[in-house]
Amino acid sequence: MVHGARVSSTPEVLPAPDLTVWQDRVRLMVKPRRFEHVLRVARLAFDIALANGLDAERAYIAGILHDIARDLPDAELLKLAPPECDIDARHPLALHGRAARTLLERWGFADGTVLEAVEDHTTGPRPHNGVSKAVYIADVSEPGRGVNDDIRELAMTDLDAALRRAIHSKVTYLQGRGIAVHPRTLRVHEALL
Numbered sequence: 001m002v003h004g005a006r007v008s009s010t011p012e013v014l015p016a017p018d019l020t021v022w023q024d025r026v027r028l029m030v031k032p033r034r035f036e037h038v039l040r041v042a043r044l045a046f047d048i049a050l051a052n053g054l055d056a057e058r059a060y061i062a063g064i065l066h067d068i069a070r071d072l073p074d075a076e077l078l079k080l081a082p083p084e085c086d087i088d089a090r091h092p093l094a095l096h097g098r099a100a101r102t103l104l105e106r107w108g109f110a111d112g113t114v115l116e117a118v119e120d121h122t123t124g125p126r127p128h129n130g131v132s133k134a135v136y137i138a139d140v141s142e143p144g145r146g147v148n149d150d151i152r153e154l155a156m157t158d159l160d161a162a163l164r165r166a167i168h169s170k171v172t173y174l175q176g177r178g179i180a181v182h183p184r185t186l187r188v189h190e191a192l193l
């Protein structure tokens, strides 16, 4: 069953004794088509992590959890993740990664690596978190998206190169259209250059 609240985020401790409990929660919280996406992301994140010598089990779990807040109403997202910037305030959907982390922590989920991957899947992974990179790439390139096949393939041999390509194309796409880029994504982009 779901374990009790813990303050620690020790990465050595596996987060959930029973993944099916968390998976069932996600299934209840998202639309059916989203849940299919979630399963594809988890499987692909597992494969990418394995291919890159990373913790594939954590990547799978983070994939299962990453969109748990994706179908919540804007008002709920804003409560769970108070805006940090203009973009967050104007587009609360941008908050669903951070909101997911808040929810999971409240429910006693305590694995820091997975929580960070869930939080950062909307804006981009931090450099030290390989699991987060695997989830980010899986999210943007899972086969159901119908785009980014090249990024998915590249990730199997060079995850950082795939990440650079994914973040760079996102930033240049938005900037080319005069759309503001989230400050967190800009920080990731600068770190990768």
Ligand SMILES: [Fe+2]
Residues within 6 Å of the ligand: 066, 067, 070, 096, 121, 122
């Ligand atoms: Fe998402």
Ligand SMILES: [Fe+2]
Residues within 6 Å of the ligand: 037, 041, 066, 067, 139
């Ligand atoms: Fe997703």
